[in-house]
Amino acid sequence: MAEQLVTRIDDRLAAEVDRLIADGVVANRSEAVRLGLERLADAHRRRQVGERIAEAYRRLPQTDEELSGIGDSTRALIAEEPW
Numbered sequence: 001m002a003e004q005l006v007t008r009i010d011d012r013l014a015a016e017v018d019r020l021i022a023d024g025v026v027a028n029r030s031e032a033v034r035l036g037l038e039r040l041a042d043a044h045r046r047r048q049v050g051e052r053i054a055e056a057y058r059r060l061p062q063t064d065e066e067l068s069g070i071g072d073s074t075r076a077l078i079a080e081e082p083w
Contacts, residue, residue, distance in 0.1 A: 005033070054081075 009017075017032045026032040067075060 007033075 017026075017029055020026050020032055021028060026035060062078075067078075070078075
């Protein structure tokens with residue numbers, strides 16, 4: 001069964017959604033909302049996965065032996081990461 005959501009948006013956002021429809025980006029307002037929510041949920045899920053990966057590396061960093069097989073440029077990229 002499909003759920004139905006009801007929400008209010010301001011005139012500016014409604015006009016932008018209508019422009020998306022006119023430009024053929026989405027077929028209608030429902031598709032625009034559905035697509036936006038799917039992308040929001042996907043971005044959140046990806047952010048959570050990334051945070052779990054980074055936390056795992058903070059808990060158990062790679063050893064020098066594990067890093068010995070990578071080149072200098074890859075080593076520099078890893079060193080720049082915030083974890």
